[in-house]
Amino acid sequence: MFKFDTLCHKTLLCLNPLTFSPVSQNLLPFSLHFCTNTSNSSSFAVSYLIHNFGFSPLFANKLCSTYSVKFKTAQNPDSVLAFFTNHGFSKTQLHNMIAKAPWLLSCDPIKRVLPKFQFFLSKGASNSDIVNLLSKNPTVLCASLENQIVPTYELADRFLQSHKDTFACVNQSSSFFADSAVPHNISLLIENGVTDSNIAALLRRQSRLFNRRDFLKVVGELMDLGFNPSQSYFSIALVAKASVKKTLWKEKVDTFKKWGWSDEDVLEAFRKQPHCMLTSIDKINLVMSFWVNDLGWDAMAIAKRPRVLGASLERRIKPRASVLQYLLNKGLLKKNASLTSPFVHSDKLFHDRYIKHYKEESSYLxxxxxxxxxxxHVGDKTDVS
Structure with missing residues (x-):
């Protein structure tokens, strides 16, 4: 880990929130324990990493070799560390950040880092927001502010229309503003007629998808399946197709087929309600088992209205099923009445149509x-405890 001794034989510049100012030597937390005059910049950098961060010689050598880290004195790396310390980075965060991006020790923090801090601060991000972002993915500092970060930020903000929501994209994808694939993929959706609301929904819920290199292929597959980019379901279908691995996708298809669906039934259900392929296999089996084995109803009814799979088994399906079973047993429901519609109705509509409507039976229902x-609810409390 870091070692904090008094720095000898030099004066460093320490950055306050937005400007550098001279500080006393004994205020600086980072220093080396050996002479800084050496002609071997690579070996000096290796020693710096070992003594200041506790890296093993092997790891320090690998970092310097991989990232071409070279410096002959401790002045610049110490000023870099002072910059980050003054901006709220902890020892652990700095340790992890330098392990990922040791080249930072050779950069000019005023030219490379400060403008990016200022940009994010100007958009409403807090200092701690920026610290969390950079400590998770310091490669953001590699990207050009003018050519990458600002254009990507402004493109995302065009759809989200909120600085808070736009910066929040990094919560799922720490490289969001630094990855050239992001603006490319957003533009791809625009060119293919995906609505602004769909793009905004994707940015809010699954911003990591925009880092994918096979985005065009996924969008093309959905178009081939007949999905309309202007429909609200398109964004859910895109999430499902992009996030569910092929092996898991096949397992889910096989699970549905176990309950009597065909391959075409699965595809049709996906077209109607893409969220069905985001439902876990356990949830699929629980709902289908209750529907078929406990209620004695046809599994194909859910294939025609797969939205039922998104309902809570305990808090919606079972309570409503108890009402429907009673009505069926009493002959109060028409023989051709839909058995799936009641499970997708709002609470108010369900109560009006299936409880209050039957005045003589309403109290019992x-x-x-x-x-x-x-x-x-008892089950929920048991789970929590």
């Missing part, structure tokens, strides 16, 4: 419903 709902 409400009791049935609440009993199942209370069991779900």
């Amino acid at each position: 409400l009791k049935l419903y609440k009993e199942k709902l209370n069991l779900a």
